[in-house]
């Protein structure tokens with residue numbers, strides 16, 4: 092193992108120890124902030140982990156002190172001993188050499204004539220001593236080798252221990268990350284089901300607002316005169332209407348419109364029942380629909396008229412109700428107000444209030460000798476027969492003959508027309524309703 096990695100792993104052992112210390116002394120550390128700062132191990136995130144890349148967690152480890160095993164202490168002693176022995180051997184070798192030289196000198200009789208001790212007996216003793224010493228050195232050397240092996244073994248164990256502890260740290264971090272992920276996921280799960288905003292969205296009742304008429308659209312902020320879908324009676328299907336959002340505050344549901352003669356109003360009972368024409372141009376909404384609209388709320392009726400002289404007048408009735416088909420779409424109108432005159436309550440003999448609906452093919456009028464609808468080419472609440480008829484023929488100018496055009500009996504100057512003379516026609520006519528209690 093390389094020294095650097097050994098050192099790193101050794102540090103990791105202490106780091107793992109540090110983690111445990113932190114865990115055990117958590118309470119104390121909370122009390123003592125300084126102690127907390129002095130925590131030997133610090134694990135910091137350096138940003139987001141990239142998949143496949145290295146996770147930028149940084150582990151800061153404290154300075155390292157290792158207690159080496161006792162055997163290592165002996166090595167020093169052994170070294171000292173070996174050193175001493177070497178010195179001894181060297182000194183002995185030296186003294187031996189000196190002895191040899193002395194022996195040589197004594198063996199040479201010609202030199203000093205002195206009797207020297209036998210070199211053989213002296214040399215043997217020295218050799219024995221050297222062999223003993225050599226044997227001791229070998230033994231020590233062997234011990235040293237054993238000690239080294241033991242050190243290697245211990246180092247290996249230490250490395251293993253370090254790895255185990257490093258694994259512990261990794262496991263610890265992994266478990267913490269797993270816990271955090273679990274917490275985040277659970278929060279996320281709670282958020283998707285119980286977050287206030289989500290809750291609001293989910294608990295908010297699905298508002299199937301029933302728009303009974305144009306005033307309901309006006310109330311929710313619709314301001315453009317357009318076609319809208321209304322459901323005046325939930326038991327019946329909805330249908331489209333044209334809404335006048337401009338005239339006197341808007342919110343008007345248009346029942347009838349004449350403006351250019353593009354639609355033929357000489358129609359059958361069935362046509363008047365279901366309605367006909369073009370909602371954006373000329374049309375009759377239909378008696379069934381008018382019945383439902385006027386039944387759903389207390390309605391007022393507004394009639395706008397314009398002649399070919401550019402005179403624009405209106406009539407307002409504070410009540411307007413049309414009965415169902417079984418009751419032959421009987422008309423109920425309230426009090427008049429306006430500028431065009433009360434042509435629907437023209438006189439005792441010409442009063443359209445409480446009259447049934449008549450068409451050329453269905454005579455419900457009060458004229459015993461014939462069908463007012465057929466005679467005047469219209470579907471209307473004829474009396475016997477009329478002081479008003481907004482469904483008459485559309486004439487683009489004054490006309491002569493039967494007064495079967497659009498007619499409003501109280502229009503200025505209209506009564507001055509002589510029998511057989513020219514009759515006034517209308518450029519535009521419009522009938523529309525709005526709830527009586529509607530506040531623009």
Ligand SMILES: [Ca+2]
Nearest residue numbers: 454458461462
């Ligand atoms: Ca009749």
